[in-house]
Amino acid sequence: MRALAFLSEQVAEMATPANRPRLWFGIWTGFAIAIGFAGLAGLAVAADITPWRWAFVGLIAVKLVTNTLAWLSLAKGRGVLATQGLNSISDVALLTAAIYFTGGPYSPLLATYVILVTVLSLLSNLGVTLLMSGLIVVSFATMLMLMTAGVLPPTPVPGTPGGVPALGYAIISIVYCALVVGVPAWFSAATLRLLRKKEADLERRTSELIQAAAQRSQFVASMTHELRTPIHGVQGLSDVIAAGVYGPVTDKQKDACASIKRSAQTLLALVDDVLAIARADAGKLDARPSPVDVAALVDRVTASASWVVGTKDMSLEVDVPDDLPEIESDERWLAHILINLLANAVKFTPEKGTVTISARRRTGTRGDAVELAITDTGIGIAPEDRRRIFEPFRQAASGDDKGFGGVGLGLALVARLANLLAAKVELDSTVGKGSTFRVIVPVAYAGKRSTKLMRAVSPPVGLEIPPG
Numbered sequence: 336m337r338a339l340a341f342l343s344e345q346v347a348e349m350a351t352p353a354n355r356p357r358l359w360f361g362i363w364t365g366f367a368i369a370i371g372f373a374g375l376a377g378l379a380v381a382a383d384i385t386p387w388r389w390a391f392v393g394l395i396a397v398k399l400v401t402n403t404l405a406w407l408s409l410a411k412g413r414g415v416l417a418t419q420g421l422n423s424i425s426d427v428a429l430l431t432a433a434i435y436f437t438g439g440p441y442s443p444l445l446a447t448y449v450i451l452v453t454v455l456s457l458l459s460n461l462g463v464t465l466l467m468s469g470l471i472v473v474s475f476a477t478m479l480m481l482m483t484a485g486v487l488p489p490t491p492v493p494g495t496p497g498g499v500p501a502l503g504y505a506i507i508s509i510v511y512c513a514l515v516v517g518v519p520a521w522f523s524a525a526t527l528r529l530l531r532k533k534e535a536d537l538e539r540r541t542s543e544l545i546q547a548a549a550q551r552s553q554f555v556a557s558m559t560h561e562l563r564t565p566i567h568g569v570q571g572l573s574d575v576i577a578a579g580v581y582g583p584v585t586d587k588q589k590d591a592c593a594s595i596k597r598s599a600q601t602l603l604a605l606v607d608d609v610l611a612i613a614r615a616d617a618g619k620l621d622a623r624p625s626p627v628d629v630a631a632l633v634d635r636v637t638a639s640a641s642w643v644v645g646t647k648d649m650s651l652e653v654d655v656p657d658d659l660p661e662i663e664s665d666e667r668w669l670a671h672i673l674i675n676l677l678a679n680a681v682k683f684t685p686e687k688g689t690v691t692i693s694a695r696r697r698t699g700t701r702g703d704a705v706e707l708a709i710t711d712t713g714i715g716i717a718p719e720d721r722r723r724i725f726e727p728f729r730q731a732a733s734g735d736d737k738g739f740g741g742v743g744l745g746l747a748l749v750a751r752l753a754n755l756l757a758a759k760v761e762l763d764s765t766v767g768k769g770s771t772f773r774v775i776v777p778v779a780y781a782g783k784r785s786t787k788l789m790r791a792v793s794p795p796v797g798l799e800i801p802p803g
Contacts, residue, residue, distance in 0.1 A: 346460020350416040358409055358419060361458040365402040365422065368450070369395055371514055372433075378507045390436050394429045401425040409554040423467055426451055431474040438492035439482050443508075448475075448517050453519040457526055555609060562606050569599045604678070613664055622755050624780040628692050629659045632666060636673045637692060648686045656692035662705050663780040668752045673707060675749050676772045678709035684769070688712040703778040708771055715766035727748040757782035 348354065376391040401422045407465040408418035430451060434442040445791050448471055456464045493507075501506065577584060577592035584592075633655050644651055673692070680690045691710045696703065716724065725746050757777060764770035 342462045342466055345460050349459060349463060357458045361505055362402060362406045364454060369398045375510055394433055398429055425657040427470050427474050431478055435478050436490055438490055440479055441492050443586055450515060450518045456523045534576055566599050566603045570596050593797055622782055624663050624665055627662050627664050629662060630655050632670060633694060636670055649684060652689060652691040654691060659694055659696060659705060660778055662776055662778050664756055664776055668756060672749050672752050676709040680709050684711045684713035697775060704775045706773050706775050708773045710771040713770040715768055716764040717766055721762055727787055732759045755783055
């Protein structure tokens with residue numbers, strides 16, 4: 336059933352507007368081949384090497400009729416599939432009849448099946464080619480069985496096999512050889528020219544896209560650098576105002592200044608993420624591995640993330656044992672990964688919730704590693720969203736619907752940085768109960784030194800998502 340469905344789709348595809356140019360080409364090719372074989376038959380009649388002259392006239396006439404029907408149907412845009420199918424089937428039937436009238440299994444025309452299959456393969460698709468090839472085998476086998484059973488009488492082979500060929504037969508053989516070899520060769524050459532043209536166009540377009548992407552990344556990187564300056568100015572001015580430099584400040588004004596500073600820090604974090612993504616696209620995201628104290632790293636991340644929590648009524652807990660080994664990695668990017676995961680956990684955890692950052696030692700087949708986990712009691716992530724959240728500017732549907740905000744860059748950056756540092760990311764989540772992101776970092780550095788140009792943003796290598 337699957338094979339029949341495939342063949343049906345392939346046949347129906349030939350009637351689509353996108354295939355009309357190939358169908359037109361096939362019709363003109365059919366007229367040209369019919370005329371070529373008509374000339375060949377004319378030479379055979381003139382040389383008196385076949386008694387079936389009227390049979391060949393009839394076969395060529397039928398071919399011209401079916402080809403003309405296909406032409407008219409294609410011109411009017413009606414019954415295209417039916418007339419094209421009739422034309423192709425008649426080609427097989429007429430060619431098999433011509434082979435029968437020239438000696439059956441001993442016919443020199445047997446090689447013309449190659450022309451038909453070549454034309455079909457270049458002007459149709461895989462399904463149509465396979466279907467017509469099967470029809471060719473069935474038609475030839477049917478002819479042979481009918482000859483073997485005595486239903487069809489044997490027919491003589493043109494010329495004098497085993498003897499010296501006459502001049503007329505020699506000329507016909509040369510023309511026939513040119514036709515059999517020339518048609519497939521011409522189609523193959525035309526296909527190669529088309530493929531080379533498309534290959535050159537593809538290379539040119541790829542080069543243009545790479546240059547455009549590099550220019551875009553450089554522009555974004557430059558703009559994010561320029562944006563940082565005024566944001567730092569806003570933070571500084573809010574501190575100055577809150578300190579009373581410009582006069583007495585009420586408690587409400589101090590709270591307002593604190594809100595301004597938190598908003599500026601949020602915007603600065605977004606700018607930093609855009610800058611990191613742009614640097615990754617431009618191939619400038621490098622790693623500088625060095626010894627990292629995990630406990631100190633977690634303390635620093637927790638302290639720096641306090642602005643994310645702000646005035647939100649929730650618990651931020653830390654669970655890091657004292658016996659963790661020192662790891663070799665890039666502390667900057669590890670901190671960035673944890674801060675992004677921690678910021679996401681805080682954002683999607685409601686009031687009175689809990690966010691926990693923990694660490695523990697893991698031993699696996701690839702050596703010792705340290706697992707850094709961010710666990711929250713937030714809204715959770717649906718199974719269908721667990722891969723797309725690692726794409727830039729994408730969030731889970733639940734996050735969009737409930738108005739949590741953000742542009743969806745944090746986890747995209749986590750994916751880039753995890754790939755860079757050869758860290759494995761695991762995700763467990765239950766909708767309505769919370770999520771746990773685990774980052775498994777090898778004790779011995781096994782990452783890369785830099786990202787590559789045009790590296791696609793995708794879920795990090797080693798991402799493990801248990802079924803929801």
